[in-house]
Amino acid sequence: MANNRMEMRRxxxxxxxxxxxxxxxxxxRVVAEIGTIKKATNTPVSDPSREQAVLxxxxxxxxxxxxxxxxxxxxxxxxxxxxxxxxxxxxxxxRP
Numbered sequence: 192m193a194n195n196r197m198e199m200r201r202x203x204x205x206x207x208x209x210x211x212x213x214x215x216x217x218x219x220r221v222v223a224e225i226g227t228i229k230k231a232t233n234t235p236v237s238d239p240s241r242e243q244a245v246l247x248x249x250x251x252x253x254x255x256x257x258x259x260x261x262x263x264x265x266x267x268x269x270x271x272x273x274x275x276x277x278x279x280x281x282x283x284x285x286r287p
Contacts, residue, residue, distance in 0.1 A: 215269070222273040226280030236277045242270050 229236060246263055253262050
């Protein structure tokens, strides 16, 4: 009985992971577009004030049970990967 319940919960985690991956890839597509815009306008890839605003907004929205430091660690990593994508756009696309 407990084993069946655990398998059901694991299947639910698998579904959630698939949704998270879909959303992360959607985010990366938007980030790449922003990178193209930044390149066209010669705007720096890194925007520390925007990054801090994003983290603050997420801390405010977080209802738990994930704690604020956990949210921040996860989204700092997402932001770092987003910056890497933007930098790749800068290197690979032709300048307007």
